[in-house]
Amino acid sequence: MKLLLDTHALLWWWTDDPQLSAPARAAIADTANDVLVSAASAWEIATKQRLGKLDGVPEARARFIELLAADGFALLPILVTHALHAGAHAADHRDPFDRMLAAQAALEEATLVTRDPAFSLFDCKLLW
Numbered sequence: 001m002k003l004l005l006d007t008h009a010l011l012w013w014w015t016d017d018p019q020l021s022a023p024a025r026a027a028i029a030d031t032a033n034d035v036l037v038s039a040a041s042a043w044e045i046a047t048k049q050r051l052g053k054l055d056g057v058p059e060a061r062a063r064f065i066e067l068l069a070a071d072g073f074a075l076l077p078i079l080v081t082h083a084l085h086a087g088a089h090a091a092d093h094r095d096p097f098d099r100m101l102a103a104q105a106a107l108e109e110a111t112l113v114t115r116d117p118a119f120s121l122f123d124c125k126l127l128w
Contacts, residue, residue, distance in 0.1 A: 001027065001030075001032075001033045001034075001111060002033070002034045002036065002108065002109065002110040002111065003027055003028065003033050003034065003035050003036065003110060003111050003112075003113050003127070004036045004037075004038060004076065004101065004104060004105045004108065004110040004111070004112050004113065005028070005035065005036070005037050005038075005041070005073075005113050006041075006101055006112060006113060006114035006115070006116060006119075007040075007041040007044045007045060007097065007101075008114070008115065008116070009024060009028075009113045009114060009115070010037055010041055011045075011054075011056075011057055011060060013025070013028055013071070014057060014060065014067060014071075015056065015057055019115070021115070021128050023127060023128065024113050024127060024128055027111075027113065027127060028113065031072075034074065035071070035072070035073045035074065036073065036074050036075075036076040036104075036108065036110055037068055037073045037074070037075055037076065038075075038076045038078070038100065038101055038104055039075065039076065039077050039078045040078060040096075040097050040100040040101055040104070041097075041101075042061075042064050043097070044097040045057075045060050045061050045064065046061050049061050076104055076108065078100060078104075081107060082100060082103050082104050082107060083100070083103075085103035085106065085107055086099040086100045086102070086103035086104075087099070089102065089103065089122060089123075091121035091122050092121070093118055093121055093122075095118070098116065098118060098119065099122075101114075101119075102119055102121075102122035102123075102124050103122075105122075105124035105125070106122065106123050106124045110124075110125075111124075111125040111126065111127045112124050112125065112126050112127070113126075113127050113128070114126060114127075114128060115128050
């Protein structure tokens with residue numbers, strides 16, 4: 001299975017946070033699954049740290065690529081096709097990070113690992 005991690009799922013994985021559900025944790029840990037992390041998550045982490053809204057994982061921005069590699073996760077770049085899909089989606093949801101993750105999950109045929117119920121507005125498979 002191909003998984004795309006929402007930013008909170010990624011951060012909770014890195015910090016071994018108990019808020020990460022057991023099914024999500026098992027799917028991420030399963031080496032048979034391909035785990036993708038969007039460049040949008042790097043953008044969201046950097047933005048939230050700059051705004052002082054993300055204090056618990058100071059190394060997340062500085063060591064982003066290193067931490068992905070250590071876990072064997074693949075970085076998913078933002079492509080023009082992703083951007084066009086995200087911008088054109090009819091769902092009434094204003095968060096640009098969420099719109100991008102939903103678009104990437106749909107176009108890359110990946111299951112989005114998220115606790116956020118807002119993703120039910122989008123055309124993507126979800127796991128929590």
